[in-house]
Amino acid sequence: MLPIDKCVVCNGNLLETKVTEIIKGGGNTATLQVNALVCQNCGERFYHADTIRRFENIKLKLERQETQDLIPVGQSFEVA
DSSP states (O other): OOSOSBOTTTOOBEEEEEEEEEEEETTEEEEEEEEEEEETTTOOEEOOHHHHHHHHHHHHHHHTTOOTTSOOOSOOOOOO
């Protein structure tokens, strides 16, 4: 997946795992599952460059309110 085999933060072992990432933009929130290398010691996540570009594209869509191709799930509320 990535050209690293140890965590750059703590030197722990990495394991490729499916994780849920939360992306926020323009008052909207989206969640998606992606593969990441996760440090078994400190929990740091490492993503492939294509995955990071996907995060950036989703954030832009959220900021622009371009959510027509996203699946609505529940509602979010802010407590004052």
